[in-house]
Amino acid sequence: MAEGIKDKVAIIGMGCTKFGELWNKGAEDLMVDAFQECIEDAGIDKKDLQAAWFGVHFEEQSVGKGATSLALALKLPFIPVTRVENFCATATEAFRGACYAVASGAYDIALALGVEKLKDTGYGGLPGGPGLMGTKNALIMPKLTAPGSFAMMATRYFAVYGLSPEEGKKMLAKVSVKSHYNGSRNPKAHLRREVTEEQVLNAPIIAWPLGLFDCCGVSDGSAAAIVTRADMAKKLRPDPVYVKSLQVALSSGEELMYTKWDGAHVETGYRAGVLAYNEAGVKNPRKEISMAEVHDCFSITEAVTMEDLQFSPRGRVKDDIEAGRFNLDGEQPIQPDGGLKCFGHPIGASGLRMLYEMYKQLQGKAQMPERQLKNPKLGLTHNMGGFPAMNIVSVAIVGL
Numbered sequence: 001m002a003e004g005i006k007d008k009v010a011i012i013g014m015g016c017t018k019f020g021e022l023w024n025k026g027a028e029d030l031m032v033d034a035f036q037e038c039i040e041d042a043g044i045d046k047k048d049l050q051a052a053w054f055g056v057h058f059e060e061q062s063v064g065k066g067a068t069s070l071a072l073a074l075k076l077p078f079i080p081v082t083r084v085e086n087f088c089a090t091a092t093e094a095f096r097g098a099c100y101a102v103a104s105g106a107y108d109i110a111l112a113l114g115v116e117k118l119k120d121t122g123y124g125g126l127p128g129g130p131g132l133m134g135t136k137n138a139l140i141m142p143k144l145t146a147p148g149s150f151a152m153m154a155t156r157y158f159a160v161y162g163l164s165p166e167e168g169k170k171m172l173a174k175v176s177v178k179s180h181y182n183g184s185r186n187p188k189a190h191l192r193r194e195v196t197e198e199q200v201l202n203a204p205i206i207a208w209p210l211g212l213f214d215c216c217g218v219s220d221g222s223a224a225a226i227v228t229r230a231d232m233a234k235k236l237r238p239d240p241v242y243v244k245s246l247q248v249a250l251s252s253g254e255e256l257m258y259t260k261w262d263g264a265h266v267e268t269g270y271r272a273g274v275l276a277y278n279e280a281g282v283k284n285p286r287k288e289i290s291m292a293e294v295h296d297c298f299s300i301t302e303a304v305t306m307e308d309l310q311f312s313p314r315g316r317v318k319d320d321i322e323a324g325r326f327n328l329d330g331e332q333p334i335q336p337d338g339g340l341k342c343f344g345h346p347i348g349a350s351g352l353r354m355l356y357e358m359y360k361q362l363q364g365k366a367q368m369p370e371r372q373l374k375n376p377k378l379g380l381t382h383n384m385g386g387f388p389a390m391n392i393v394s395v396a397i398v399g400l
Contacts, residue, residue, distance in 0.1 A: 004245060004279035005099060005100065005103040005243060005245070005246060005279070006243070006244050006245060006279055006280055006281065007230055007242050007243075007244065008102075008103040008229070008230055008243070009099045009102050009103050009227050009228070009229065009230060009242070009243040010227065010228055010229075010230045010232075010233035010240035010241065010242045010243065011225050011226070011227055011240060011241045011242075011243070011355075011359055011398065012041075012042045012043075012044075012109075012226055012227070012228050012233055012236045012237050012240050013038045013039060013040075013041040013042025013043070013044070013225065013226040013237075014037075014038055014041060014223070014224065014225045014226075014352075014355070014356045014359045014360075015033070015034040015035060015036065015037030015038030015039075015040075015041060015223065015224045015356075016034060016037065016188060016221070016222075016223040016224075016352070016353055016356040017030050017033045017034050017188070017221050017222045017223070018187070018188045018189075018190075018221070019188060019189065019190045019219045019220065019221035019343045019344055019346065019349075019353070020190040020219060020220065020221075020344070021119050021190075021219070021220065022117070022119070022220040022221075023119065025117075025220070026062050026117070027056075027059055027062045027063050027069070027073075027115050027116075027117045027222075028062070028063075028069065028072070028073040030115050030117065030220065030221065030222035031069075031070060031073045031074060031113060031115050031222055031224075032073055032074065033222065034113060034115070034222035034223050034224040034349075035074050035111075035113060035224050037224075038111075038113075038224040038225065038226055039226065042226040042236065042237070043236065043237060044109065044226070044236065046074075046075075046076070046077060047077050048109050049076065049077070049079055049109055049110065049111050049226070050079055050107040050108060050109055050110060051079055051080045051081070051082075051098070051101055051106075051107045051110045051111070052067075052070060052071075052074075052076060052079060052080070052081045052082070052098070052110065052111040052112070052113065053081070053082050053083075053084060053093075053094040053095070053097035053098045053101075053110070053111070053112045053113075054067045054069075054070040054081055054082065054083045054084070054094060054113055054114075055083075055084050055085065055090040055091045055093060055094035055112070055113070055114035055115075055348045055349075055351070055352070056083070056085060056090065056114065056115055056116060056348040057085045057087065057088075057090045057116060057347040057348045058116065058118065058121065058347060058348075059115070059116045059117050059118065059120075059121075059346075059348065061120065061121075062117065062120070063115070066083060067081040067082060067083035068081075070083075070113060074113075082097055084097060085348070086248075086385065086392055086394075087347070087385025087386055087391075087392050088295060088297075088345070088347055088350060088351075088383045088384060088385030088386075088392070089248060089351060089383040089384075089385050089392050089393070089394035090114060090347055090348045090350075090351065090385075091112070091114030091223065091347075091348055091349055091350055091351030091352040091353070091383075092246075092248075092351030092352070092355075092381065092383050092394040092396060093248070093351075093394070094112040094113065094114050094351075094352070095112040095225055095227075095246070095351065095352060095355065095396070096246050096248065096394070096396075097112065098110035098111060098112040098225070098227050099112075099227055099243055099246055100246075102227050102228060102229055108228060108229055108232060109226065109227070109228045109232075110226070110227055110228075111224065111225070111226050112224065112225045112227070112352065113222065113223070113224040113225075113352070114222065114223055114224070114348040114349040114350075114351065114352045115221070115222035115346070115348050115349055116220065116221065116222075116346030116347050116348035116349050117220040117346065118218040118219060118220060118344075118345075118346050118347070119218065119219065119220050120220075121218075123218065133386070133390065137253070137390070140256070141387075144387065145207070146297065146298075146387070147206045147207035147210055147215060147298070148207045149387040149388055149389075150207075150210065150297070150298040150300055150301055150387075150388065151206075151207035151208060151209065151210045151298075151300075152263070152388075153263060153264065153300055153301075153304065153388045154168065154172065154209050154210060154298075154300035155168075155208075155209065156262070156263035156264045157263075157264040157300065157303070157304060158209075159264075160262055160263075160264040160315070161264070161315040161318075163318065165209060167318070168209060169201060169209050170197070170201070171303065171317075171318045171321055171322075172200075172209065172210075172214055172299040172300055172303065173197045173200035173201050173213075173214075173299075174197065174321050174322065175214075175296070175299040175302050175303055175321060176195065176200045176213045176214055176299050176341060177194075177195055177196065177197055177200060178321075178326060178327055178328075178334075178335070179296065179302075179335045179338055179339045179341035179342055180193065180194050180195045180213075180338070180341065180342060181194050181327075181328065182328050182335055182336055182337060182338045182339070182342070182371070183335075183337070183338020183339070183341065183342025183343070184338075184342075185338075185368055185370055185371050186337050186338050186342065186367065186368070186371065187367055187368070188337070188343075188367070189337065189338040189342040189343050190217070190219045190221075190342060190343050190344045191217070191338070191341070191342045191343075191344070192338075192342070195213055199213065200213040200214070210298055210299070210300065213299075214298055214299040214300070215297070215298055215299075216296060216297050216298070216339075216340035216341050216343075216344060216345050217344045217345070218344055218345060218346070219343060219344025219345060219346050220344075220346055221343070221344070221346040221349045221353065222346075222349050223349050223352035223353040223355075223356050224352060225352055225355060225356075225359075227243070228240075230242060239363050241358075241359050241362050241363065241398050241399070241400065242398065242399060242400065243396070243397075243398055244279070244280035244281075244282075244378065244397040244398060244399050245275075245276040245277070245278075245279035245280035245395070245396065245397045246276075246279075246394075246395075246396050246397075247272050247275035247276040247279060247394070247395050247396075248272065248392065248393070248394045248395075249268045249271045249272035249275060249392070249393050250268065250391070250392045250393075251267065251268045251386070251389065251390050251391050251392075252390075253389065253390040255267060255388075255389040255390070256389045256390065261389065263388070263389075264304065265304050265307060265308055265314075266301075266304060266305070266308050266384060266388055266391065266393065268384075268391055268392070268393040269304070269305055269308030269309065269382070269384060269393045270308040270309075270310075271393075272382075272393040272394065272395045273285070273308060273309045273310060273382075273395055275395070276380070276395035276396070276397055277310075277397075279397075280378070280397045280399075282378070282397070285309060285310045285311060285380075286310060286311050286312070286332070288377075288378060289309075289311070289332065289378050289379075289380050289397070290332070290333075290373070290375075290376035290377050290378050290379060291332065291333045291334070291336055291358070291361060291373055291376050291379050291380075292309070292311070292332070292333075292334050292335075292379065292380040292381065292382065293334075293335060293336070293337065293339065293354035293355075293357055293358065293379075293380075293381045293382070294306075294309070294334060294335070294339070294380075294381075294382040295340065295350075295382055295383050295384040295393075296335060296339045296340045296341050297340055297345060297384070299341075301384065302334065302335070302339070303317050303318075303321070304317070305382060305384075306320065306321075306326070306334070309380070309382065309395075311326075311332060311334075312325075328371070328373075333373055336357060336361060336366070336371060336373060337353075337354075337357040337371075347385075350383065351381065351383045351394065351396075354381035354382075354383070355381050355396060355398065357379075358379030358380075358381060358398050359379075359398065361373050361376050361379060362376055362377075362379055362398065362399065362400055377399055377400060378397055378398070378399040379397070379398050379399065380395065380396070380397050381394075381395070381396045381398075382394070382395050
């Protein structure tokens with residue numbers, strides 16, 4: 001039986017750029033900025049790195065093909081560099097590659113870095129294309145959009161759990177208000193402005209019931225992590241953060257082919273969570289997971305993810321949202337850094353940006369005192385790429 005990598009790998013350094021419309025910086029500049037903070041935080045020399053993993057999804061116009069752009073930008077010392085992409089889990093895949101390589105004993109110290117500059121693409125949303133999920137899907141779902149597919153999940157959730165449209169919209173509005181409150185206090189967030197429930201409810205509709213403030217935007221950014229063997233970590237810094245689990249699950253799209261899927265949850269989200277909890281030894285996620293950064297591409301995505309990850313019972317997330325359970329001062333803070341809602345979603349960087357927040361919170365080093373959570377023990381990150389019925393989900397758990 002597979003043992004997993006619990007407590008075999010530790011994070012000893014992380015870096016993250018400010019996210020935003022960074023017109024004056026190229027992808028290479030962002031890589032250097034994230035890496036510089038990361039290696040200074042780790043307190044090692046560049047020659048100590050033995051391998052690197054590079055995550056980037058869309059942005060090929062400045063990083064080009066292959067992984068040489070990372071070696072060139074950082075002037076890495078003739079070490080192997082592997083490029084990965086896996087939709088919105090791209091940065092977590094880079095982190096997974098570095099962690100698995102260290103856990104295997106192949107390397108002692110490895111780097112994971114993700115970057116994306118989406119504002120330069122000129123798209124208001126993510127660049128699309130019929131071939132993104134293969135030629136057959138181009139025939140099955142020729143006009144599918146992300147806002148449209150998640151809007152259908154929202155209306156389905158309302159129907160399955162008996163919420164009126166007004167009740168459902170108000171539930172989702174509270175999700176966005178919470179994230180904007182958190183992001184307004186984070187100096188690295190793209191959007192730093194609080195919004196009211198009334199503003200969210202009255203915003204222009206993108207795909208009903210999702211309005212402007214229910215949707216995350218695109219952005220530019222980069223984040224990085226340096227990992228090492230757990231038995232080496234405390235010799236390198238006094239407060240390393242240990243990897244408890246790192247799991248990925250992918251849907252084959254079978255949800256679309258049968259009627260047993262209720263359309264009100266993400267099956268891969270639930271299954272990736274179960275895999276991660278088993279690896280980490282977590283028996284009760286609602287009580288044991290101190291905080292989380294989840295893939296809130298839309299407010300409904302965060303809401304159903306609370307149920308998929310077993311933070312809320314099925315159909316009961318509305319009660320927890322209204323009780324403030326997921327607020328910064330609640331029992332289980334979600335998106336303490338503001339989430340995708342305030343950072344935007346430069347795909348190749350988002351997973352490592354989420355881990356950066358968990359790493360800093362666990363060390364008690366959130367950038368502003370009012371953001372620091374009290375004694376967090378376990379932090380979870382969750383990425384979901386694709387659509388509600390066909391996707392990839394990654395779940396990572398880190399702790400002290």
